[in-house]
């Protein structure tokens with residue numbers, strides 16, 4: 538039996554990435570966002586192998602591409618919430634966060650017919666300093682997937698925490714075997730939760746040419762070979778959504 542992982546994606550715009558955000562040029566044309574181009578091949582690949590995944594969808598993406606979200610949902614994947622605007626919790630307060638969550642849930646429910654069960658905060662911004670957010674997460678969701686495994690947070694969560702393990706940046710930088718070994722080692726959750734952004738697996742995603750060279754180097758390392766590596770990953774292991782995992786555990 539092939540080793541199993543929980544597969545998750547943050548479905549957001551390429552310019553939502555927090556790593557180089559402050560270097561985004563003001564005059565950059567963001568209308569070409571490659572959401573469809575970067576997500577469709579992933580859906581095809583998941584379909585080819587019969588894998589399922591959880592997509593934490595940004596409200597703004599769902600608003601612009603309802604048909605894509607419908608397709609993801611109809612393919613048997615789970616739709617979770619990634620908030621509305623990708624604002625970090627540090628820029629929000631209780632009232633603003635709740636508004637973000639309610640707007641996004643309304644948009645997603647209109648598309649899929651149901652409220653999302655899971656939530657993932659933008660930019661790993663849930664932590665000790667933003668724990669005011671916990672009661673809002675508890676009010677609207679059945680599980681959370683926000684805590685950075687490398688922060689070793691001791692936050693006491695009011696709903697089950699399905700912490701993501703190593704994400705796409707480590708996937709691109711490390712050899713595949715080492716990436717999976719570390720993802721297993723660091724994961725509090727078995728099977729470990731892998732997370733990716735469609736834009737980081739899509740070679741033609743727009744790149745930012747400002748900011749420190751080393752940051753750009755890390756950010757774009759391995760983007761040319763990321764898709765081939767992802768195909769290899771998908772072909773070699775089994776992947777399920779978080780919803781599948783819970784349903785299997787309940788059997």
Ligand SMILES: [Zn+2]
Nearest residue numbers: 547549659660
């Ligand atoms: Zn995000």
